[in-house]
Amino acid sequence: MFTELNSILNASPDSFTQGEFILVSVQHSDASFLIHHFLSFYLRARSRVCFLALVQSFSHYSAVSQRLGVNLTQAKDKGQLIFLEGLKESLSHLIPQEERTGSEAMDFLRDPAGGLRSLYQFVHSSLTHSGGGEMVEEEEAWGSPVLLVDDLSVLMSLGVSAGAVLDFSHYCRAMVCSQLQGNMVALVRCSSEEEEDEGDAEGSEWLRRGLTHQCSLTLHVQGLSTGYCRDIHGQVEVCWRKKQTSGSHTQKKLFQYKVHDKGASFFAPGTSSAVL
Amino acid sequence: MAAPVSNVGISSGERSAFRCTSFQKKTRSRLIAIPGTRPSVQNGQLLVSTGVTSLDYLLGGGLAVGTVLLIEEDLYDSYSRMILKYFLAEGVVCRHELFVAAAQDNPNDILQELPAPILDDVAFPKPVEQPRLSCEPQDSLDAMKIAWRYQNLPKVQSALASSSRFGHYYDVSKTMEPEIRQAAKCHCFYFPDHPTQSSTTHSPMLQSYSALLKSLQEVIHREGFFIAAPMSKSRNILRVGLHSLGSVLWGDDLSCHDSPRHRHALTTFLYGLRALLRSSLSVAVVTIPSRLIQDSSLMGSITQLCDYAIALESFKGSERETNPLYKDYHGLLHVHQVPHLNCLASQLPDHKDLAFKLKRKQFTIELRRQRFFMLTHKMRDLIKCNEQSASKVRSDHPCQSSLKVSKILTCFWDIMG
Numbered sequence: 001m002f003t004e005l006n007s008i009l010n011a012s013p014d015s016f017t018q019g020e021f022i023l024v025s026v027q028h029s030d031a032s033f034l035i036h037h038f039l040s041f042y043l044r045a046r047s048r049v050c051f052l053a054l055v056q057s058f059s060h061y062s063a064v065s066q067r068l069g070v071n072l073t074q075a076k077d078k079g080q081l082i083f084l085e086g087l088k089e090s091l092s093h094l095i096p097q098e099e100r101t102g103s104e105a106m107d108f109l110r111d112p113a114g115g116l117r118s119l120y121q122f123v124h125s126s127l128t129h130s131g132g133g134e135m136v137e138e139e140e141a142w143g144s145p146v147l148l149v150d151d152l153s154v155l156m157s158l159g160v161s162a163g164a165v166l167d168f169s170h171y172c173r174a175m176v177c178s179q180l181q182g183n184m185v186a187l188v189r190c191s192s193e194e195e196e197d198e199g200d201a202e203g204s205e206w207l208r209r210g211l212t213h214q215c216s217l218t219l220h221v222q223g224l225s226t227g228y229c230r231d232i233h234g235q236v237e238v239c240w241r242k243k244q245t246s247g248s249h250t251q252k253k254l255f256q257y258k259v260h261d262k263g264a265s266f267f268a269p270g271t272s273s274a275v276l
Numbered sequence: 277m278a279a280p281v282s283n284v285g286i287s288s289g290e291r292s293a294f295r296c297t298s299f300q301k302k303t304r305s306r307l308i309a310i311p312g313t314r315p316s317v318q319n320g321q322l323l324v325s326t327g328v329t330s331l332d333y334l335l336g337g338g339l340a341v342g343t344v345l346l347i348e349e350d351l352y353d354s355y356s357r358m359i360l361k362y363f364l365a366e367g368v369v370c371r372h373e374l375f376v377a378a379a380q381d382n383p384n385d386i387l388q389e390l391p392a393p394i395l396d397d398v399a400f401p402k403p404v405e406q407p408r409l410s411c412e413p414q415d416s417l418d419a420m421k422i423a424w425r426y427q428n429l430p431k432v433q434s435a436l437a438s439s440s441r442f443g444h445y446y447d448v449s450k451t452m453e454p455e456i457r458q459a460a461k462c463h464c465f466y467f468p469d470h471p472t473q474s475s476t477t478h479s480p481m482l483q484s485y486s487a488l489l490k491s492l493q494e495v496i497h498r499e500g501f502f503i504a505a506p507m508s509k510s511r512n513i514l515r516v517g518l519h520s521l522g523s524v525l526w527g528d529d530l531s532c533h534d535s536p537r538h539r540h541a542l543t544t545f546l547y548g549l550r551a552l553l554r555s556s557l558s559v560a561v562v563t564i565p566s567r568l569i570q571d572s573s574l575m576g577s578i579t580q581l582c583d584y585a586i587a588l589e590s591f592k593g594s595e596r597e598t599n600p601l602y603k604d605y606h607g608l609l610h611v612h613q614v615p616h617l618n619c620l621a622s623q624l625p626d627h628k629d630l631a632f633k634l635k636r637k638q639f640t641i642e643l644r645r646q647r648f649f650m651l652t653h654k655m656r657d658l659i660k661c662n663e664q665s666a667s668k669v670r671s672d673h674p675c676q677s678s679l680k681v682s683k684i685l686t687c688f689w690d691i692m693g
Contacts, residue, residue, distance in 0.1 A: 033620050057554045063618035087551040094548040095490050157577045158547060159540035191573035203573055228628055259621040
């Protein structure tokens with residue numbers, strides 16, 4: 001959890017807006033530090049978190065969260081965190097074996113054209129299901145549910161169509177944000193618009209645009225256009241879409257950031273300590 | 277000498293000092309002691325060497341176990357193939373197990389071309405230990421060259437020295453002796469030897485890739501490379517070398533069409549490969565003919581599913597080959613991606629202006645000399661030469677000197693790229 005980002009987003013673990021869909025979009029950079037931020041943020045806020053980790057292993061997230069002061073294993077044991085480790089579950093689907101099936105959530109790997117219904121059902125059951133069964137007596141009251149998705153564009157790399165991913169996120173948003181008044185954070189990678197071919201109608205950029213219309217807050221992370229720099233790792237554009245009676249309006253702010261060992265600092269463009 | 281090499285020297289000095297003191301990092305005790313590995317300074321990850329010490333430095337000390345290094349091949353696949361061979365040779369010297377897969381050449385051919393290790397500063401554990409070789413005549417073992425300085429050293433000490441060593445030097449002008457090579461356990465996957473069955477599932481993966489993944493999983497299971505496997509027996513590292521994935525020979529059409537039919541085949545395979553490696557003590561190097569893949573967003577998603585990504589851009593066949601600016605080098609090296617493993621911030625190299633060079637015996641990566649520096653030197657030479665020639669021909673051809681000026685300008689634009 002980065003306190004600087006909290007003050008930018010005007011949120012703290014004690015009080016944050018509910019029913020938000022936060023989209024983290026990345027272009028030629030790495031924004032996993034934001035996922036780590038939101039993971040530790042919502043775990044501290046005592047929310048019930050369902051984390052679809054598709055690109056990295058549990059041990060990786062656990063090691064980083066440890067540095068940020070959150071113990072994932074404990075949270076998992078307490079039932080606060082539901083962790084789907086995509087890499088682990090995928091193997092039994094990718095390598096045909098004699099009917100030893102893994103988690104049903106990753107069923108789309110066998111037939112990507114079939115869509116992400118099984119994955120949605122996993123999210124649905126893990127967030128609406130109250131408690132972990134046998135642990136009912138020491139069940140703690142967790143706050144509003146939160147869905148974290150590590151990387152939606154990996155689903156596209158695995159053969160799922162962009163339309164199906166968009167459907168999935170819409171279903172999740174309807175359930176988590178509207179029905180349960182919880183929050184949802186999703187990360188998506190996109191290539192720059194020039195790179196996107198015209199013939200490629202349903203590319204990653206198309207997905208990003210579709211998701212932008214669903215979300216209420218976008219964090220767009222980009223590398224510096226001038227290239228790599230040791231003291232400034234990139235820039236993040238924070239864009240709020242506020243719905244008011246007089247229609248929706250957007251508010252944008254641009255920051256540059258640097259990721260440290262145990263956090264990240266955000267500053268206005270050109271005010272890096274290396275420059276001043 | 278270039279900065280990377282000298283820095284590597286420093287870090288190895290620190291390492292030996294680290295070993296001597298009683299102070300130990302807490303995570304160190306949990307790590308498994310395997311020859312040819314060392315824990316990372318930043319995040320305690322177990323690292324193995326790529327075989328090219330200057331590349332190790334660029335990637336933050338080495339390749340973390342459980343990760344994939346993607347090499348985007350150069351034009352004729354000569355230098356990327358060399359890095360792959362270095363990687364495998366390092367595995368042979370460290371007694372790691374190898375898994376080599378290729379569709380173009382037989383993996384055995386690749387193994388026969390491995391560069392010879394330069395063992396003047398470290399003695400190689402003698403292959404006598406191998407029961408397989410015990411029947412061979414003794415004189416073939418005696419024939420194995422060890423530097424004269426170390427010939428009389430006690431054997432126990434030499435074995436210890438080799439086990440703690442991280443990264444070796446190789447002589448690319450010679451191939452590795454078969455005795456050393458055969459001492460390492462090697463699993464080969466030659467795609468033409470594996471007939472493809474008719475597909476029954478809707479999986480986006482190609483038959484060739486799923487056969488490869490299955491074969492790799494079998495090796496990992498059988499030889500006990502899974503992290504979850506019982507700790508009783510001594511652990512080892514499996515080095516996986518996959519040559520030219522995504523080429524037509526694997527049955528893939530990524531490089532043939534703008535909108536390939538098996539668009540997700542390679543990415544799905546890489547996802548499965550990552551899943552396999554993360555759960556085992558293995559590390560992979562994958563080369564991909566990226567210049568044939570036109571779609572840059574597809575290449576982006578391929579890169580994203582690998583951990584480290586470097587690209588080689590050789591000057592062979594390009595106009596840069598004859599450009600005096602690049603005369604010291606054989607190509608450029610781009611580091612596209614270094615993973616954030618178990619930490620928030622990744623360790624990226626300070627400079628990205630890197631070039632590689634194949635010396636007579638060694639492949640090295642160096643910092644390219646600064647453009648401006650080169651420019652001023654180049655300009656000075658040219659102006660001097662221009663003045664001389666101008667003074668010679670001043671009387672008869674005024675247009676010739678203007679020709680020279682335009683030559684300077686062309687050169688200037690060349691250099692500025």
